[in-house]
Amino acid sequence: MIASKPHPSKLYVETTTLCNLNCEMCVKYADGACIREQSMSMDVFRALAPAFPHLDGLILNGIGEPLLAPHLLEMISLARQTMRPDALISFQSNGMLLTPALAEDLVRAGLDKICLSVDMVGREGVFHGGEDISDTVHAFEYLQDAARKVGRPLSIGVEFVLMRDNAEALPRSLEWAADQGADFGLVTHMLPYAEDMADQELFNPNTDRSMLEFERWRQEAEDLGMNLSAYFGTSWKFRKTNEDLRLMRFVNERRMEAFSRDIPIHIVSLEEWSTPDKLAEQQWLEALLAEARSVAEARGMDVALPPVAATHERKCDFMEQGVVHITPTGDARPCYFLWHEYSCFMDKGLKKVSPVTFGNVTEDSILDIWNSEDYVAFRTEALRYDFPYCSNCSVVPCSDVTGAMGVFQQDCYGLNIPCGHCHWCMGGLRCLL
Numbered sequence: 001m002i003a004s005k006p007h008p009s010k011l012y013v014e015t016t017t018l019c020n021l022n023c024e025m026c027v028k029y030a031d032g033a034c035i036r037e038q039s040m041s042m043d044v045f046r047a048l049a050p051a052f053p054h055l056d057g058l059i060l061n062g063i064g065e066p067l068l069a070p071h072l073l074e075m076i077s078l079a080r081q082t083m084r085p086d087a088l089i090s091f092q093s094n095g096m097l098l099t100p101a102l103a104e105d106l107v108r109a110g111l112d113k114i115c116l117s118v119d120m121v122g123r124e125g126v127f128h129g130g131e132d133i134s135d136t137v138h139a140f141e142y143l144q145d146a147a148r149k150v151g152r153p154l155s156i157g158v159e160f161v162l163m164r165d166n167a168e169a170l171p172r173s174l175e176w177a178a179d180q181g182a183d184f185g186l187v188t189h190m191l192p193y194a195e196d197m198a199d200q201e202l203f204n205p206n207t208d209r210s211m212l213e214f215e216r217w218r219q220e221a222e223d224l225g226m227n228l229s230a231y232f233g234t235s236w237k238f239r240k241t242n243e244d245l246r247l248m249r250f251v252n253e254r255r256m257e258a259f260s261r262d263i264p265i266h267i268v269s270l271e272e273w274s275t276p277d278k279l280a281e282q283q284w285l286e287a288l289l290a291e292a293r294s295v296a297e298a299r300g301m302d303v304a305l306p307p308v309a310a311t312h313e314r315k316c317d318f319m320e321q322g323v324v325h326i327t328p329t330g331d332a333r334p335c336y337f338l339w340h341e342y343s344c345f346m347d348k349g350l351k352k353v354s355p356v357t358f359g360n361v362t363e364d365s366i367l368d369i370w371n372s373e374d375y376v377a378f379r380t381e382a383l384r385y386d387f388p389y390c391s392n393c394s395v396v397p398c399s400d401v402t403g404a405m406g407v408f409q410q411d412c413y414g415l416n417i418p419c420g421h422c423h424w425c426m427g428g429l430r431c432l433l
Helices: 042-046 049-054 072-082 100-109 136-150 167-180 195-200 208-223 228-234 242-260 267-272 276-298 366-370 373-384
Strands: 010-013 057-059 088-093 113-117 120-122 125-128 155-162 184-189 204-207 302-304 323-326 342-346 349-353
Touching: 042 072, 049 072, 049 366, 072 088, 072 100, 100 136, 113 136, 120 167, 136 155, 155 167, 167 184, 167 276, 184 276, 195 342, 204 208, 204 267, 208 228, 208 242, 208 267, 228 242, 228 267, 276 302, 323 366
Parallel strands: 010 057, 010 323, 057 088, 088 113, 113 155, 155 184, 184 302
Antiparallel strands: 120 125, 342 349
């Protein structure tokens, strides 16, 4: 069983929280963010060494820019000495600080994979988080030259954060990246960290099955001479006509039947996402993603694309792939979502996220932390996927998941893992793994 493996398979190590850019969508600048600017010491990094021989991957980034980490080269070299030859060392970067010499040093130290952040390629330049990063083109050149000079393979890719303002640039951006020599692309929806960024999010939080179920209801209601949209006004009427009662019975019967098939129903949200404008927008996004896939396939580029709507079949890559996230001070945390303290904006409400910590590698062995009773129990519970579909609930955002009443304790199912309100698990958010 994955949860009871005796060692982690991947480590996500935040080598620094420092950055050379000030991206408007970055969590560091969100209200409620408590992310200190700091870099990991070699003492903390060496404490991870017992896990290195067992790893499939070591990812050396978090919130900051890894090229600002003072010990990055030493970290890569140290890990490479004891990791398996087929295990990958990687990180994500904006690429702005790369030089020919640094690129060569990285490859020589043992770097296997690098992902460059590119959010839009247009006539005005190359952008990431609103910042002009046109010099990234040189990063591709330096990295490819370094790999040839050292005689060591290096996988180079790009990450694209999908937003309303940049979505149309996705196919062109992937084409540009392929022309620069990128061999993979990672596309993810955005997680808004403030209400004024929420309108940039394109991800539909209703599951694919929920959307199909609601469309079936709509067609069936029309065939019976009823207007499903009238349900919302009808349900609050004090005096209901026979037609009102008929419509309410229709909805309530189908909602209970959907629940019996484990299909979550949030009628208000489903109605909102089923308007002609919203459906047209989702079809437009589907077409863009299909075009992006075609561009990537034509250029021989591997690309990971997110769904337009939440997936009913949930999957946490962090749990499935045995990932531990390590802060610069050595705290061990289970996933990207619960790595830091910050606020984000989900389901039209502010959500306060508190980190979940299972120990510190400067005090206990990384393997002991991984095998601790609490951490094993967390992974076991998460991998059951028995938690609620919070974004598909009619009372979202509730105090159980928003953090409004303090640190998360339990959800409405009585589970003590805060996984029900997570868009990573529902396919919308992706990370380099």
